[in-house]
Amino acid sequence: MSFSQFTKRTLISLNYLVFAAVLQGCEDKTEIVPEKKAVQVRHAIAYAVPVPPPSKVFYGKVQSSTGYEIASFSNGRVESMPVKEGEYVKKGQLLARLYSPSLEAIVLQKKAQLSAAVAASDDAQKELKRVTNLQTQNLVPVATLEQAQKVAKVSAESVFEAKASLAQALNQLEDISIYAVEDGLIAKLFAREGQFVSASEPIIRLEETGKQKVLFSIPEQDALNLNVGDTVHVLVRTSNQELTAKVTEKGIPEVSGPALFSVTVELEKSTAQSLGLTAKLIIGLTDSRVYSIAASAVRFTSEGQSFLLDDSLHHYKVNLLATRGDKLLISAASSLEGIAFNTAPESTLEKNLMIAKEGEYE
Numbered sequence: 001m002s003f004s005q006f007t008k009r010t011l012i013s014l015n016y017l018v019f020a021a022v023l024q025g026c027e028d029k030t031e032i033v034p035e036k037k038a039v040q041v042r043h044a045i046a047y048a049v050p051v052p053p054p055s056k057v058f059y060g061k062v063q064s065s066t067g068y069e070i071a072s073f074s075n076g077r078v079e080s081m082p083v084k085e086g087e088y089v090k091k092g093q094l095l096a097r098l099y100s101p102s103l104e105a106i107v108l109q110k111k112a113q114l115s116a117a118v119a120a121s122d123d124a125q126k127e128l129k130r131v132t133n134l135q136t137q138n139l140v141p142v143a144t145l146e147q148a149q150k151v152a153k154v155s156a157e158s159v160f161e162a163k164a165s166l167a168q169a170l171n172q173l174e175d176i177s178i179y180a181v182e183d184g185l186i187a188k189l190f191a192r193e194g195q196f197v198s199a200s201e202p203i204i205r206l207e208e209t210g211k212q213k214v215l216f217s218i219p220e221q222d223a224l225n226l227n228v229g230d231t232v233h234v235l236v237r238t239s240n241q242e243l244t245a246k247v248t249e250k251g252i253p254e255v256s257g258p259a260l261f262s263v264t265v266e267l268e269k270s271t272a273q274s275l276g277l278t279a280k281l282i283i284g285l286t287d288s289r290v291y292s293i294a295a296s297a298v299r300f301t302s303e304g305q306s307f308l309l310d311d312s313l314h315h316y317k318v319n320l321l322a323t324r325g326d327k328l329l330i331s332a333a334s335s336l337e338g339i340a341f342n343t344a345p346e347s348t349l350e351k352n353l354m355i356a357k358e359g360e361y362e
Contacts, residue, residue, distance in 0.1 A: 003233075006092070011256065012244040013314075015167035017184070020090070022164070022281050023258070025145070029281045032255045036257075039138070040360070042105065042359060044296075044342065044344045045048045045311070045340040045341060045342060045343060045345040046175075046293055046294040046296065046297040046340075046341050046343045047293070047338070047339070047340065048291035048292070048293045048297075048308075048330070048332075048336035048337065048339065048341065049203060049291060049292045049293070049327075050269065050289065050290070050337060051288055051290055051291065051324070051329065052083045053284050053285060053287075053290040053331075054125060054243055054284075054285050054286075054290065054321055054329055055153060055282045055283055055284045055285060055289075056222060056282070056283050057280050057281070057282055057283075057291075058216045058217070058218055058222075058280065058281045058283070058287065058338060059278055059279070059280050060214040060215050060278075060279055060280075060281070061211065061215070061276060061277070061278060061279070061304035062064070062213075062214055062236065062267070062274045062275055062276060062277050062278075062279050063207065063213060063214070063215070063268070063275065063276070064184065064187075064207035064208045064209070064210070064211070064212055064213075065208070065210070065212060065213045065266060065324075066182075066207075066208045066210070066211070067187065067205060067206065067207045067208065068181060068205065068206045068208075069180050069190075069200070069202040069204075069205050070095070070202065070203055070204045070205070071200050071202050071203055071301075072098055072101055072105060072175055072176050072178065072197060072199060072201075072203065073175045073199055074098070074172055074175060074176055074199050075098045075100065075171065075196070075197070075198050075199050076098030076099055076100040076103075076176050076196070076197065077098060077194065077195070077196045077197075078096060078097075078098055078099075078191050078192065078194060078195050078196075078197060078203070079097050079098055079099035079193070080096065080097045080193060081095070081096050081189070081191075081192065081193050081335045082094060082095075083096075083186050083189075083204075084098075084186065084189075085186050085187070085188060085189050085347060086185070086186060087182070087183055087185070087186045088183075088184070088186075088209065088272060089180045089185075089186060089206070090180065091180055091183050092179055092180060093179065094178070094179055095178045095179060095180055095186070095204050095206075096177075096191075096356065097176065097177045097178070097180045097195070097302065098176035098177070098178075098206060099176075100173070100331070101168070102227070103173045103176065104155075105254050106169045106172070106173075106197060107128075107166070107169045107170060107173050109169075110162070110165050110166035110168075110169045110306075111166055112164045113165065113166075113207055114159070114162035114163055114165075116162075117158040117159045117160050117161070117162040118162075120155050120158065121152070121156050121158065121159045123155075123184065124148075124151045124152040124155035125152050126150055126156070126158075127148050127151065127152070128151070128152040129147075131144055131148040132145060132148070133147050133185050137308065140167050141159050148291055149300065152329050155337060164210055166185075177257060178203060178204060178282050179230050181206070181208050182206070182208045182210075182280055183208065183210075183211050184206045184207050184208045184262075185206070185207045185272065185275050186206060187204075187205045187206065187207045187275075187276075187359050188203070188204070188205040189203075189204055189205075190202045190203055190204065191203045198204050200208070204209055207275055207345075208271040210311075211266060211270075211273070212265070212266070212267045212270040212274060212275065213264055213265060213266070213267065214234060214245070214267070214281070215262060215263070215268045216262075216263045216267050216277045217258070217260040217261070217263075217280050218260065218261050218263050218281075218283075219259060219260060219261075220261060221259075222254070222283055223261035223263060226247055226263055227250070228247050228248065228249065228250055229247060229249065230246070230247045231244060231245070231246055231247075232244075232245050232247060232265055232281060232283075233245070233281075233282065233283055234265060234267065234279045234280070235279065235280050235282065236274060236277050236278075237277070237278050237280060238276070238277050238278065239273075239274070243268065243269060243270065243279075244268045244269070245265035245266060245267045245268060246265060246266055246268065247263060247265050248264050248265065249262070249264035250262070250264075251262070251263075251264075263281075265281070280296045281328050285321055285322070286319075286321060286331050288289070288319075288331035288332065288333065289330070289331060289332060289335065289336075290321065290329055291318075291329070291330050291332065291336050292327040292328070292342070293308075293327060293328055293330060293336075294326075294327060294328075294343060295326070295327070296343040297309075297341045297342070297343045298320070298328055298330065299346070304327065305317065306318050306319065306320050306330070308336070308339075308341045309339060309342045310339055310341055310342065311340055311342060313342070315361045316332065316334075316341075317332070317333070318330040318332045318336075319331045319332070320329065
């Protein structure tokens with residue numbers, strides 16, 4: 001190989017090396033960053049939703065407005081009791097009969113005394129008739145006639161007294177038989193067949209099936225809103241009936257007892273089957289409009305007054321009533337429907353609500 005050929009090859013190799021170096025130095029090493037999407041931050045708002053007002057519920061038992069605890073005027077053993085608790089009975093139906101040997105003996109004695117008095121009175125009347133005939137013929141003096149008249153009169157009065165005494169004994173004997181004074185329900189049996197009971201000791205409690213009432217025990221702060229004559233609504237849970245009732249009595253609490261008023265309401269309509277069922281009285285907490293709203297929308301002034309803010313930071317005065325689920329129940333004097341209320345934290349608002357001069361409340 002000649003010198004000229006070697007030089008030519010060397011120059012070609014050198015050109016390749018320079019070209020490769022130039023290409024490597026021109027490589028684009030700029031980092032490609034993905035395009036960022038614009039993020040829209042939604043404004044935090046909440047709406048007030050109208051809901052039924054919260055209320056307090058009190059429970060009581062439906063009972064008859066008129067009930068009787070029937071007793072006997074005499075001691076005795078329960079001979080028969082043809083009724084059971086929970087049974088409906090008619091007026092005049094036999095409820096129980098007692099056995100009293102002493103009363104039966106007294107009745108027999110009074111009957112015998114009456115028979116003797118009647119016999120004596122008959123003899124006295126016959127004698128009076130005989131003496132009257134003799135005196136008409138002037139065969140006996142007037143004094144004898146007067147004496148016969150006196151004896152006949154006393155005998156007649158003895159018969160009257162014997163009849164009264166027998167009637168009293170019969171009444172006593174009848175008193176050991178107990179009858180229903182009105183249509184009603186056998187609410188309680190205090191004695192059973194074969195059991196001895198004393199005079200005036202209750203044997204049966206009868207509840208009339210006419211007018212009915214419910215007795216509720218209500219705290220004083222709620223009883224203040226109820227007065228005699230007020231109309232309320234009572235729900236009988238088992239039959240799911242809402243009945244209208246009127247407050248008829250309102251008893252004050254005992255000095256040493258809890259602050260519970262005894263409020264009695266009388267049902268305007270009822271059925272015999274309602275006796276003994278559980279009824280509930282619902283008392284609303286407010287007559288104002290009630291709304292449900294997220295707790296984050298409710299704010300408070302330094303004085304503790306609760307309020308809401310709309311997007312213009314306008315104040316709406318509200319009152320907190322209760323909670324329902326994860327929401328707060330509030331009341332307001334004006335309508336809050338359709339208003340978007342701000343729920344953003346106060347640190348993100350444009351003004352400090354604690355020191356800023358607050359505008360007039362809605």
